[in-house]
Amino acid sequence: MSIVLHESASSKMKEILIKELIQGKEYATQLKFMFENHVDSNGSASVKELVCNVLRTFSQTISVMTSSEACNFDEVAQNHNSGEDGSLVAASCNDDVKSEDSSESKKRLLPTTKDRRGSYKRRKTDETRTIVSKTIGDNHSWRKYGQKEILNSQFPRSYFRCTRKHEQGCKATKQVQLIEENPEMYQITYIGYHTCKASLQTPQMVAFSAGTNWDSFTVNPHSKEVLVNYDQQVPPISSSERPIVKQEYLNNDDNTTPQRSDLTDNLLDEHNLWSDFKDLELPKPSTLSFNNVAPSDNNADNVYSCTESQNLEIDFGSFSDFSNDLVYFDESQLL
DNA sequence: GAAATTTGACCAGA
Protein backbone atom coordinates (compact mmCIF):
# COMPACT_ATOMS: atom_id res chain seq x y z
CA MET A 1 0.00 0.00 0.00
CA SER A 2 1.42 3.27 -0.91
CA ILE A 3 0.58 6.26 1.13
CA VAL A 4 2.03 9.36 -0.33
CA LEU A 5 1.28 12.84 0.69
CA HIS A 6 0.58 15.32 -2.02
CA GLU A 7 3.67 17.10 -3.13
CA SER A 8 2.26 20.39 -2.05
CA ALA A 9 1.69 19.15 1.44
CA SER A 10 3.22 21.76 3.56
CA SER A 11 5.65 21.11 6.31
CA LYS A 12 2.98 22.53 8.55
CA MET A 13 0.72 19.70 7.60
CA LYS A 14 3.41 17.20 8.42
CA GLU A 15 3.93 18.88 11.70
CA ILE A 16 0.26 18.61 12.48
CA LEU A 17 0.23 14.95 11.62
CA ILE A 18 3.23 14.29 13.78
CA LYS A 19 1.69 16.19 16.66
CA GLU A 20 -1.45 14.21 16.23
CA LEU A 21 0.42 10.94 16.34
CA ILE A 22 2.41 12.02 19.36
CA GLN A 23 -0.79 12.93 21.10
CA GLY A 24 -2.20 9.54 20.26
CA LYS A 25 0.85 7.93 21.74
CA GLU A 26 0.40 9.92 24.90
CA TYR A 27 -3.19 8.82 25.19
CA ALA A 28 -2.13 5.22 24.70
CA THR A 29 0.54 5.62 27.35
CA GLN A 30 -2.00 6.95 29.80
CA LEU A 31 -4.21 4.02 29.04
CA LYS A 32 -1.40 1.60 29.59
CA PHE A 33 -0.63 3.23 32.89
CA MET A 34 -4.23 3.02 33.97
CA PHE A 35 -4.46 -0.63 33.10
CA GLU A 36 -1.18 -1.54 34.70
CA ASN A 37 -1.95 0.27 37.91
CA HIS A 38 -5.66 -0.43 37.96
CA VAL A 39 -6.27 3.27 38.14
CA ASP A 40 -9.83 4.38 38.25
CA SER A 41 -10.82 7.24 36.10
CA ASN A 42 -12.05 9.58 38.81
CA GLY A 43 -10.60 12.97 38.32
CA SER A 44 -8.87 12.15 35.09
CA ALA A 45 -9.88 11.15 31.64
CA SER A 46 -11.97 8.03 31.61
CA VAL A 47 -10.85 4.90 29.88
CA LYS A 48 -13.51 5.38 27.32
CA GLU A 49 -12.38 8.93 26.66
CA LEU A 50 -8.82 7.81 26.26
CA VAL A 51 -9.75 4.99 23.96
CA CYS A 52 -11.83 7.35 21.91
CA ASN A 53 -8.99 9.84 21.77
CA VAL A 54 -6.54 7.22 20.65
CA LEU A 55 -8.84 5.90 17.99
CA ARG A 56 -9.74 9.34 16.84
CA THR A 57 -6.17 10.43 16.65
CA PHE A 58 -5.01 7.50 14.62
CA SER A 59 -8.00 7.23 12.38
CA GLN A 60 -7.94 10.91 11.54
CA THR A 61 -4.29 10.87 10.84
CA ILE A 62 -4.70 7.84 8.65
CA SER A 63 -7.66 9.39 6.94
CA VAL A 64 -5.72 12.49 6.11
CA MET A 65 -2.76 10.54 4.91
CA THR A 66 -4.80 8.21 2.79
CA SER A 67 -6.82 10.91 1.18
CA SER A 68 -4.04 12.91 -0.28
CA GLU A 69 -6.04 13.55 -3.41
CA ALA A 70 -9.35 14.43 -1.96
CA CYS A 71 -8.05 16.27 0.98
CA ASN A 72 -7.21 19.89 1.03
CA PHE A 73 -4.33 20.13 3.37
CA ASP A 74 -4.66 23.82 3.86
CA GLU A 75 -8.22 23.29 4.93
CA VAL A 76 -7.17 20.60 7.30
CA ALA A 77 -4.51 22.83 8.68
CA GLN A 78 -7.05 25.54 9.25
CA ASN A 79 -9.38 23.16 10.93
CA HIS A 80 -6.57 22.09 13.09
CA ASN A 81 -5.79 25.62 14.08
CA SER A 82 -9.35 26.45 14.82
CA GLY A 83 -10.14 23.23 16.59
CA GLU A 84 -10.79 23.66 20.25
CA ASP A 85 -8.96 20.58 21.26
CA GLY A 86 -6.25 20.84 18.72
CA SER A 87 -7.39 17.77 16.90
CA LEU A 88 -7.40 17.60 13.18
CA VAL A 89 -11.10 17.53 12.76
CA ALA A 90 -13.72 17.21 15.36
CA ALA A 91 -14.65 13.60 15.37
CA SER A 92 -17.56 12.01 17.02
CA CYS A 93 -16.65 9.67 19.73
CA ASN A 94 -20.17 8.55 20.16
CA ASP A 95 -20.68 4.94 19.63
CA ASP A 96 -23.88 5.98 18.21
CA VAL A 97 -25.69 4.99 15.37
CA LYS A 98 -28.24 7.12 17.04
CA SER A 99 -31.40 5.27 17.26
CA GLU A 100 -33.67 6.28 14.50
CA ASP A 101 -36.79 7.97 15.55
CA SER A 102 -39.79 5.81 15.69
CA SER A 103 -41.80 7.95 13.37
CA GLU A 104 -42.00 5.15 10.87
CA SER A 105 -43.52 2.73 13.27
CA LYS A 106 -45.71 5.43 14.65
CA LYS A 107 -46.97 6.09 11.19
CA ARG A 108 -47.91 2.50 10.76
CA LEU A 109 -50.19 2.79 13.75
CA LEU A 110 -51.91 5.80 12.38
CA PRO A 111 -54.85 5.45 10.11
CA THR A 112 -53.65 5.32 6.55
CA THR A 113 -55.62 8.26 5.46
CA LYS A 114 -54.45 10.61 2.78
CA ASP A 115 -53.78 13.31 5.34
CA ARG A 116 -51.08 11.21 6.91
CA ARG A 117 -49.06 10.97 3.74
CA GLY A 118 -45.62 12.44 4.05
CA SER A 119 -45.84 12.43 7.78
CA TYR A 120 -42.35 11.63 8.87
CA LYS A 121 -39.36 13.01 10.61
CA ARG A 122 -36.24 13.88 8.76
CA ARG A 123 -33.26 11.80 9.57
CA LYS A 124 -30.87 14.13 11.18
CA THR A 125 -28.61 11.88 13.10
CA ASP A 126 -28.48 8.74 11.07
CA GLU A 127 -25.13 7.56 9.99
CA THR A 128 -24.66 8.37 6.37
CA ARG A 129 -21.90 7.60 3.96
CA THR A 130 -21.65 8.62 0.40
CA ILE A 131 -19.94 6.88 -2.42
CA VAL A 132 -19.49 7.75 -6.03
CA SER A 133 -19.89 4.82 -8.32
CA LYS A 134 -20.65 3.91 -11.87
CA THR A 135 -23.36 1.58 -10.79
CA ILE A 136 -26.07 1.67 -8.23
CA GLY A 137 -26.07 -2.03 -7.55
CA ASP A 138 -24.87 -3.50 -4.31
CA ASN A 139 -25.36 -6.59 -2.29
CA HIS A 140 -28.67 -5.63 -0.84
CA SER A 141 -32.13 -5.60 -2.22
CA TRP A 142 -33.75 -2.23 -2.44
CA ARG A 143 -37.15 -0.96 -3.32
CA LYS A 144 -37.60 2.41 -4.82
CA TYR A 145 -40.10 4.48 -2.94
CA GLY A 146 -39.69 7.89 -4.39
CA GLN A 147 -38.01 10.22 -6.78
CA LYS A 148 -37.63 13.93 -6.60
CA GLU A 149 -36.33 16.77 -8.61
CA ILE A 150 -33.67 18.49 -6.58
CA LEU A 151 -33.20 22.20 -6.70
CA ASN A 152 -30.23 23.31 -8.80
CA SER A 153 -29.62 19.76 -9.81
CA GLN A 154 -29.92 18.52 -13.31
CA PHE A 155 -30.85 15.02 -12.32
CA PRO A 156 -33.59 13.75 -10.02
CA ARG A 157 -32.78 11.94 -6.83
CA SER A 158 -34.17 8.48 -6.31
CA TYR A 159 -35.01 7.08 -2.92
CA PHE A 160 -34.65 3.44 -2.01
CA ARG A 161 -35.43 1.52 1.11
CA CYS A 162 -34.49 -1.99 2.09
CA THR A 163 -37.04 -4.46 0.83
CA ARG A 164 -37.07 -5.96 4.30
CA LYS A 165 -38.11 -2.77 5.89
CA HIS A 166 -41.52 -4.02 6.82
CA GLU A 167 -40.87 -7.68 7.42
CA GLN A 168 -37.74 -7.12 9.49
CA GLY A 169 -37.89 -3.47 10.29
CA CYS A 170 -34.68 -2.75 8.46
CA LYS A 171 -34.07 0.97 8.42
CA ALA A 172 -31.48 1.17 5.71
CA THR A 173 -32.21 3.55 2.90
CA LYS A 174 -30.19 4.95 0.11
CA GLN A 175 -30.41 7.87 -2.23
CA VAL A 176 -29.11 7.74 -5.75
CA GLN A 177 -28.40 10.68 -7.97
CA LEU A 178 -26.39 11.19 -11.10
CA ILE A 179 -23.54 13.58 -10.74
CA GLU A 180 -23.86 16.64 -12.90
CA GLU A 181 -20.16 17.01 -13.50
CA ASN A 182 -19.88 13.38 -14.44
CA PRO A 183 -23.21 11.92 -15.50
CA GLU A 184 -21.72 8.49 -15.84
CA MET A 185 -21.26 8.33 -12.12
CA TYR A 186 -23.84 7.98 -9.42
CA GLN A 187 -23.60 9.54 -6.05
CA ILE A 188 -25.08 7.04 -3.67
CA THR A 189 -25.82 8.01 -0.13
CA TYR A 190 -26.49 5.22 2.31
CA ILE A 191 -28.47 6.22 5.34
CA GLY A 192 -28.70 3.99 8.33
CA TYR A 193 -27.59 0.43 8.55
CA HIS A 194 -29.05 -2.82 7.49
CA THR A 195 -30.53 -4.61 10.43
CA CYS A 196 -32.18 -7.25 8.33
CA LYS A 197 -30.93 -10.75 8.56
CA ALA A 198 -29.58 -11.00 5.04
CA SER A 199 -27.22 -8.13 5.58
CA LEU A 200 -25.24 -10.20 8.01
CA GLN A 201 -24.01 -12.43 5.31
CA THR A 202 -20.65 -11.61 3.88
CA PRO A 203 -20.12 -14.04 1.06
CA GLN A 204 -18.18 -11.75 -1.19
CA MET A 205 -15.76 -10.20 1.19
CA VAL A 206 -12.84 -12.12 -0.15
CA ALA A 207 -13.54 -11.26 -3.71
CA PHE A 208 -13.59 -7.69 -2.69
CA SER A 209 -10.09 -7.70 -1.45
CA ALA A 210 -8.52 -10.26 -3.67
CA GLY A 211 -9.81 -9.98 -7.15
CA THR A 212 -11.04 -6.59 -8.00
CA ASN A 213 -9.26 -4.09 -10.07
CA TRP A 214 -9.23 -0.69 -8.62
CA ASP A 215 -8.04 2.37 -10.25
CA SER A 216 -8.37 4.62 -7.34
CA PHE A 217 -10.29 4.79 -4.17
CA THR A 218 -10.12 7.84 -2.09
CA VAL A 219 -11.92 9.15 0.86
CA ASN A 220 -12.55 12.61 2.01
CA PRO A 221 -12.50 12.58 5.74
CA HIS A 222 -14.59 15.69 5.98
CA SER A 223 -17.41 14.85 3.67
CA LYS A 224 -17.29 11.17 4.45
CA GLU A 225 -17.40 10.71 0.74
CA VAL A 226 -15.68 7.86 -0.94
CA LEU A 227 -14.76 8.13 -4.54
CA VAL A 228 -14.52 4.90 -6.41
CA ASN A 229 -13.06 4.92 -9.86
CA TYR A 230 -13.21 1.70 -11.74
CA ASP A 231 -10.65 0.70 -14.23
CA GLN A 232 -11.26 0.20 -17.88
CA GLN A 233 -12.64 -3.28 -17.49
CA VAL A 234 -15.89 -1.83 -16.40
CA PRO A 235 -17.71 -0.27 -19.28
CA PRO A 236 -19.54 2.94 -18.66
CA ILE A 237 -23.22 2.77 -18.18
CA SER A 238 -25.04 3.65 -21.32
CA SER A 239 -27.22 6.65 -21.29
CA SER A 240 -30.26 4.49 -21.74
CA GLU A 241 -29.54 2.82 -18.44
CA ARG A 242 -29.06 5.98 -16.55
CA PRO A 243 -32.50 7.11 -15.75
CA ILE A 244 -33.11 5.46 -12.48
CA VAL A 245 -33.39 1.90 -11.52
CA LYS A 246 -36.32 -0.01 -12.70
CA GLN A 247 -35.54 -3.29 -11.14
CA GLU A 248 -34.93 -4.34 -7.67
CA TYR A 249 -31.67 -6.09 -7.18
CA LEU A 250 -32.22 -9.34 -5.48
CA ASN A 251 -30.00 -10.26 -2.70
CA ASN A 252 -28.34 -13.60 -2.79
CA ASP A 253 -30.20 -14.85 0.17
CA ASP A 254 -29.85 -18.47 1.05
CA ASN A 255 -26.58 -18.53 -0.81
CA THR A 256 -28.31 -18.59 -4.12
CA THR A 257 -26.77 -17.15 -7.19
CA PRO A 258 -27.36 -13.46 -7.61
CA GLN A 259 -30.15 -12.76 -10.00
CA ARG A 260 -28.09 -10.54 -12.14
CA SER A 261 -25.86 -12.57 -14.33
CA ASP A 262 -24.05 -9.65 -15.83
CA LEU A 263 -20.41 -9.99 -15.01
CA THR A 264 -19.95 -6.29 -14.99
CA ASP A 265 -22.59 -5.85 -12.41
CA ASN A 266 -21.12 -8.58 -10.32
CA LEU A 267 -17.80 -6.89 -10.42
CA LEU A 268 -19.38 -3.68 -9.46
CA ASP A 269 -21.23 -5.34 -6.68
CA GLU A 270 -17.95 -6.33 -5.23
CA HIS A 271 -16.91 -2.75 -5.26
CA ASN A 272 -20.05 -1.60 -3.72
CA LEU A 273 -19.81 -4.07 -0.95
CA TRP A 274 -17.44 -1.60 0.40
CA SER A 275 -20.19 0.75 1.23
CA ASP A 276 -22.13 -1.88 3.02
CA PHE A 277 -19.09 -3.34 4.61
CA LYS A 278 -19.57 -1.53 7.81
CA ASP A 279 -23.23 -2.36 7.91
CA LEU A 280 -22.24 -5.68 9.25
CA GLU A 281 -22.55 -6.16 12.91
CA LEU A 282 -19.44 -7.99 13.73
CA PRO A 283 -19.15 -10.19 16.74
CA LYS A 284 -15.60 -9.13 17.35
CA PRO A 285 -12.99 -6.89 15.82
CA SER A 286 -11.45 -8.10 12.65
CA THR A 287 -8.38 -7.30 10.73
CA LEU A 288 -9.32 -5.12 7.85
CA SER A 289 -7.11 -4.97 4.87
CA PHE A 290 -7.02 -4.22 1.22
CA ASN A 291 -5.14 -5.37 -1.71
CA ASN A 292 -3.96 -2.93 -4.25
CA VAL A 293 -4.13 -5.12 -7.29
CA ALA A 294 -4.13 -2.38 -9.83
CA PRO A 295 -0.65 -1.80 -11.13
CA SER A 296 0.43 1.29 -9.38
CA ASP A 297 2.73 2.45 -12.09
CA ASN A 298 3.17 6.11 -12.04
CA ASN A 299 1.49 7.73 -9.21
CA ALA A 300 0.39 7.42 -5.69
CA ASP A 301 -3.29 7.46 -6.35
CA ASN A 302 -3.85 3.90 -5.34
CA VAL A 303 -4.94 4.76 -1.93
CA TYR A 304 -7.51 2.71 -0.15
CA SER A 305 -9.38 3.90 2.78
CA CYS A 306 -12.68 3.58 4.49
CA THR A 307 -16.01 5.22 4.58
CA GLU A 308 -16.23 7.08 7.80
CA SER A 309 -12.82 5.98 8.60
CA GLN A 310 -12.96 7.01 12.17
CA ASN A 311 -15.78 4.64 12.78
CA LEU A 312 -14.73 1.89 10.49
CA GLU A 313 -11.43 1.46 12.10
CA ILE A 314 -13.12 1.20 15.40
CA ASP A 315 -15.42 -1.43 14.07
CA PHE A 316 -12.92 -3.52 12.26
CA GLY A 317 -9.72 -3.14 14.12
CA SER A 318 -6.60 -1.66 12.73
CA PHE A 319 -4.34 -2.13 9.81
CA SER A 320 -1.73 -4.63 10.60
CA ASP A 321 1.05 -3.39 8.46
CA PHE A 322 1.05 -0.18 6.55
CA SER A 323 4.43 -0.78 5.06
CA ASN A 324 3.27 -3.56 2.83
CA ASP A 325 1.45 -3.28 -0.40
CA LEU A 326 -0.47 -6.38 0.43
CA VAL A 327 -2.52 -6.58 3.50
CA TYR A 328 -4.76 -9.49 4.07
CA PHE A 329 -8.31 -9.60 5.10
CA ASP A 330 -9.07 -12.15 7.70
CA GLU A 331 -12.44 -13.22 6.56
CA SER A 332 -12.71 -16.03 9.03
CA GLN A 333 -13.23 -13.60 11.82
CA LEU A 334 -16.32 -12.28 10.14
CA LEU A 335 -18.08 -15.58 9.75
C1' DG B 1 -53.00 -11.13 -9.48
C1' DA B 2 -48.90 -9.90 -7.16
C1' DA B 3 -45.09 -7.14 -7.00
C1' DA B 4 -42.59 -3.15 -8.38
C1' DT B 5 -42.45 1.56 -9.97
C1' DT B 6 -44.21 6.18 -10.70
C1' DT B 7 -45.87 10.32 -9.13
C1' DG B 8 -48.52 13.77 -6.68
C1' DA B 9 -49.39 14.99 -2.00
C1' DC B 10 -48.03 15.91 2.48
C1' DC B 11 -45.17 17.53 6.20
C1' DA B 12 -40.85 18.47 9.05
C1' DG B 13 -36.94 21.05 9.24
C1' DA B 14 -33.99 24.71 7.74
Added chain:
DNA sequence: TCTGGTCAAATTTC
Protein backbone atom coordinates in the same frame (compact mmCIF):
# COMPACT_ATOMS: atom_id res chain seq x y z
C1' DT C 1 -41.65 29.78 2.90
C1' DC C 2 -39.01 26.51 0.53
C1' DT C 3 -36.87 22.16 0.02
C1' DG C 4 -36.29 17.47 0.52
C1' DG C 5 -37.87 12.88 2.43
C1' DT C 6 -41.66 9.83 2.67
C1' DC C 7 -46.25 8.00 1.87
C1' DA C 8 -49.61 5.72 -0.75
C1' DA C 9 -52.81 5.56 -4.77
C1' DA C 10 -52.36 4.74 -9.50
C1' DT C 11 -50.02 2.59 -13.00
C1' DT C 12 -46.95 -0.69 -15.05
C1' DT C 13 -44.56 -4.98 -15.32
C1' DC C 14 -44.02 -9.78 -14.76
